[in-house]
Amino acid sequence: MHIGIVHYAAPPVVGGVELTIFHHARIMTALGHKVTVVAGRGDAVQPGVTYKDEPLAGSGGEVISRVNRALAAGHIPADFDELVGQTQAALLHHLDDCDVIIGHNFFTLHKNQLLTTAVYRLTQARQGPPWVAWHHDFAWLRPQYQAELHPDEPWVFLKQAWPGIRHVTVSKAQQIDLARLYGLPLDQITVISPGVEPIDFWRCGQKVAGLIEQWQLLEADCVFLLPARITRRKNIELGLQWLAAVRETSGWDARLIITGPPGPHNPTNAAYLEHLLSIQHELHLNEAVHFVYQAYGSDQQLMLDDAELANFYQIADAMLFPSRQEGFGIPILEAGLARLPIFATDLPPFRESAASKATLFSLNAPLAEVASTIITALQSNHTFQLRRRVLTHFTWQGIVKHQILPLLSQVTANSVVISEQ
Numbered sequence: 001m002h003i004g005i006v007h008y009a010a011p012p013v014v015g016g017v018e019l020t021i022f023h024h025a026r027i028m029t030a031l032g033h034k035v036t037v038v039a040g041r042g043d044a045v046q047p048g049v050t051y052k053d054e055p056l057a058g059s060g061g062e063v064i065s066r067v068n069r070a071l072a073a074g075h076i077p078a079d080f081d082e083l084v085g086q087t088q089a090a091l092l093h094h095l096d097d098c099d100v101i102i103g104h105n106f107f108t109l110h111k112n113q114l115l116t117t118a119v120y121r122l123t124q125a126r127q128g129p130p131w132v133a134w135h136h137d138f139a140w141l142r143p144q145y146q147a148e149l150h151p152d153e154p155w156v157f158l159k160q161a162w163p164g165i166r167h168v169t170v171s172k173a174q175q176i177d178l179a180r181l182y183g184l185p186l187d188q189i190t191v192i193s194p195g196v197e198p199i200d201f202w203r204c205g206q207k208v209a210g211l212i213e214q215w216q217l218l219e220a221d222c223v224f225l226l227p228a229r230i231t232r233r234k235n236i237e238l239g240l241q242w243l244a245a246v247r248e249t250s251g252w253d254a255r256l257i258i259t260g261p262p263g264p265h266n267p268t269n270a271a272y273l274e275h276l277l278s279i280q281h282e283l284h285l286n287e288a289v290h291f292v293y294q295a296y297g298s299d300q301q302l303m304l305d306d307a308e309l310a311n312f313y314q315i316a317d318a319m320l321f322p323s324r325q326e327g328f329g330i331p332i333l334e335a336g337l338a339r340l341p342i343f344a345t346d347l348p349p350f351r352e353s354a355a356s357k358a359t360l361f362s363l364n365a366p367l368a369e370v371a372s373t374i375i376t377a378l379q380s381n382h383t384f385q386l387r388r389r390v391l392t393h394f395t396w397q398g399i400v401k402h403q404i405l406p407l408l409s410q411v412t413a414n415s416v417v418i419s420e421q
Contacts, residue, residue, distance in 0.1 A: 001408060002034040004101035004129065006091070006119075008059035008111055010042030010051065017104050017136055018042075020194050023396040024102075024404065025049045031401065038094045040064070040112075052094045056087040056118075059111040071113055071155070072148040080114070080154075087118035091128065098129045099412045107133040107165070108140070108158050108181070110148060117154045123164055130415035132166045132408065135174060138181055161188075166411050168192050192403050195396040198315075207302075208311040215290050217315060218391055221252035222378065225316035225340070227309065227331045228323070229260035230273050230293065235345070237279050238322035238363070242343070244283040245371035252375075254288065256320065259304055259312055261293040313338035317384055318374075321345070324363060329353060341381060343374050 009015065011022040025035045029048040036050040040058015044051040055061050059068075063083065070077045077083075095101055106116050122128050139145045140159040149155045161167070161182040167189045169175045175189045182189075198218060199209045217223055224243060228234040236258060243256045262269035273291075280289045295302045304312070319335040321344035332353045335342050342358035344350050350360060359377055361370050378384045392398075 001099045001405075001412065002036070002097060003028055003408060004095040004098035005035065005037045005104070006057060006095070006101060006106075006115075007037075007039050007104035008041070008057065008106070008115075010037045010039035012043055012045050013039075013041050016194070021104065022046065023195065023197065024400060027397055027400040028405070031405070033405075036095060036098060038091070054090050054094060056083070056090050057112065057115055064112055064114065067114055068111070071110070074150045076154075080117075083114050084117045084121065087114050088122055088127075091118060091122065096128055100132065100408045100415070101129050102132045102134050102408075104134045105136045107162075107167075108135050108138045108178070110139045110145065110155070110158055113154045113157075116157050120154075120157050120162060123162060126164075130164070130166075130411050132168060132411055133162075134168045134170075135178055136170055138174075138177055141177055141181055166190070166407070168407070170194055190407060192399060192407070193394060195394045195399045196390065197396050198391065202311055202314045204311050204315075205308060207304075208308050208315075211290075211292070211295055212315065214295065215255070215257075217255065217257075218395065218397075219253070220255045221250075221388065222246075222254040222318070222384075223316050224254065224256045224318050224320045224343075225259070225312055225335075226256055226320050226322075227259045227312070227334070228321070229269075230258065230262040230276065230291075231269055232272055233323060233325040235322045235324040235363075236276055238324075238345070239320045240276065240279050240283055240285060240289060241367055242320055242322065242370050242374070243288065244285060245367040246374055247285075247288065249368065249371040250375045256285075256289045257312060257316065258289070258291050258293075259309055261301060261303060310338075313340065316340055317387065318343060318378065321350075323347060326350070332358065339383065341377060341384065343370075343377075 005021055005025060007017055007021060009018055011018050021037060025037060025046055028035050036052060038052045038054050038057055040055055042051060058064055067077055103119060106112055119131060123131055139149060159181050161184050169178050169189055169191055170193055172191055175186055175191050178189055179186050199212060212218060226239050230236065239256060243254060247254050262273050280286060292302055292304060313334060318341040321331060323345055326347050326349045328349045332342060332350055342354060344358055344360055346360035346362050350358060359373060
């Protein structure tokens with residue numbers, strides 16, 4: 001699709017709507033769509049995104065400010081219709097070859113009523129592509145704006161549901177407000193929230209970001225971290241068994257990331273890695289256990305620096321630490337700093353460092369008991385539950401791919417049907 005986006009301002013201008021536009025455009029283009037952004041302020045800062053500067057779409061500048069002052073006082077400028085016509089022509093010039101256009105905020109906000117009126121006239125005359133109204137604020141419902149609004153056109157366009165327009169709000173609370181303003185049933189208003197970009201938020205470098213994508217960690221139900229070198233005293237095979245039991249008991253797509261390389265001081269550690277790989281295969285964990293050391297293949301050893309290891313503490317939901325012997329166990333402290341639930345073997349150093357704040361198992365604890373304890377602990381952990389909710393429902397990638405693009409395709413298809421009637 002060729003998708004148009006219109007707002008008073010666009011990136012790199014800083015603001016909530018501008019951030020939304022940035023991520024929508026970024027992901028849409030990455031998924032192969034063409035995006036054209038039209039705004040009164042902004043710049044061409046996104047690779048692959050076409051930016052069109054259009055002063056008549058802004059919320060400031062000499063012309064818009066003059067019109068806004070007059071309208072706020074209840075006066076319609078003599079050149080209002082002429083300027084609306086110029087705005088219509090500009091929008092068609094910039095966006096006429098789009099399949100669909102998203103308009104942010106100006107359907108219900110009064111910061112540029114030339115733009116509002118121009119889009120109203122275009123849509124009601126069925127000129128140009130179909131529009132989706134993306135609502136963030138409602139002038140008619142805000143006490144601070146009432147003195148600037150009046151009971152005639154063009155002000156009433158801000159509180160009327162225009163025929164042929166698909167409406168989106170950013171929350172259910174906003175959906176209820178818009179339904180009240182427009183007198184529409186809730187099911188005629190779609191809710192699509194803003195989101196977050198986890199990889200950016202975690203400040204992941206290129207290497208870690210690549211591993212997240214390669215292993216599809218953001219799609220997992222639970223990610224466990226085992227931050228250790230591959231040596232026999234780390235008892236990594238028990239971690240694999242714990243993971244297999246958790247997966248079988250819960251039905252989760254649970255993963256385990258083992259961060260370290262084979263220990264350098266014992267030549268048998270390479271054989272130990274091969275032993276672990278055979279257990280991984282026997283337990284059907286080939287897609288669930290990720291050895292960082294072999295992420296690029298058995299002939300390309302991958303090592304993490306301290307910053308990259310810290311990234312994995314952020315990515316993980318919990319730590320598994322099944323050592324059979326430890327002098328102290330610094331990862332227990334690191335997991336505490338990262339707020340990770342800790343599931344480890346019951347060793348004296350762990351009791352000393354974590355006290356009662358970690359869940360510890362005897363080395364021979366039944367796997368079913370271990371799995372049940374881990375699952376119950378995570379299911380009752382509000383931090384884990386909220387984190388999984390965010391990653392499941394509120395990433396920009398998921399929102400654009402699974403909510404926005406299907407909506408835009410539907411609007412485009414409906415427009416084709418209407419135009420053929």
